Amino acid sequence: MPRCTRFYNQRGAMEKQFDILKNDFGWGHMPFSSLADNNVFLYFAAMCRNPYNNIIKVFSKKHKGPKPNFRMKKFLFRFIILQAIG
Secondary structure (H helix, E strand, O other), X not given: OOHHHHHHHHHHHHHHHHHHHHHHOOOXXXXXXXXXXXXXXXXXXXXXXXXXXXXHHHHHHHOOOOOOOOOHHHHHHHHHHHHHHO
């Protein structure tokens, strides 16, 4: 595989990570008006993604319902919201 193809594929993988942060962890809408406060928010949301990935991996090994690649919205709807309703 040519070097430029590998580089382009890596770029696509990183865009997927930014998509997850934007849609699942609130990077789409900044909550504060100052740049410094938003910077702290972005770092904190990015750090919250790692424990979520670990939790979903452990949870998917112990229960047959969730899969390790579930996004945040799907996990919340199936295992938090539906349990609260039912």
